[in-house]
Amino acid sequence: MAGQVKGIVCLLIAGAILAFTDGLSKYLTADYPPGEIMFFRASFVFVPIAIMTWRRGGLGSLRVVNWKAQLARGLSALITSFLFMVAVKHMPLADITAIVFASPIVLTAMAPYFLGEHVGWRRWVAVIVGFGGILVMIQPSADVILWPSMLALAATVMVSFRDIATRWLAKTDTTNSIMVCTTGCIALGGLSTIVFGWRMPDQEGFALLMGTGLLQGVGHYFLVSAFIHGEAVVVAPFRYFAMLWATIYGYLMFDDV
DSSP, X not given: OHHHHHHHHHHHHHHHXXXXXXXXXXXXXXXXXXXXXXXXXXXXXXXHXXXXXXXXXXXXXXXXXXXXXXXXXXXXXXXXHHHHHHXXXXXXXHHHHHHHTTHHHHHHHHHHHHTOOOOOXXXXXXXXXXXXXXXXXXXXXXXXXXXXXXXXXXXXXXXXXXXXXXXXXXXXXXXXXXXXXXXXXXXXXXXXXXXXOOOOOOHHHHHHHHHHHHHHHHHHHHHHHHHHHSOXXXXXGGGGHHHHHHHHHHHXXXXXX
């Protein structure tokens, strides 16, 4: 039980941080292409990763045991990031967050097959009621553009695959190695889009890209830790609380109502 509580707390912290970085990313999409944002953000994520690695295990903690699961998580995170970046430019922050945060429902359905975790009817009810309650509270707009919504829905499925891969890795690999491999995949994927044209960041843009990356690193550390300490079907529903932060950030940063 202590591990479950620790996982829940980690996820609540991660949600507040990552919702803010999503807001910063949406702001940046007005001036920079998705791949460029992904590359710079992932590059600066390595700074907090390096600090955490030094404090928790050193280089030895970067040893990879399950390469297949690391690659699966990295590719899932890369695809999720790209789909989200494209969609968030055209949608209110709360709306896209509401769609992506349907992932606990997808994850709950997939957990018995990919993780071997038992999902009882009580957990199904908790997931569905929790998601419905948050939707009632934030009331996402009904005039969401269709194609960005489809991209957000695809990102939802990829988020579930990412979380499943995280649970696989919890048995063999450290949080540090998971973060390094996943961040590396996103950085390389973002860098590959340079052939389509990038814009040189100005001082404000560079500062925002750097800040987003640094916060992203801290947020993802808590995210990975959440699924390592707790079972996916128990921890995942608490991600819904980040939707409230997304609503607040959307209102403050973009006047979303």
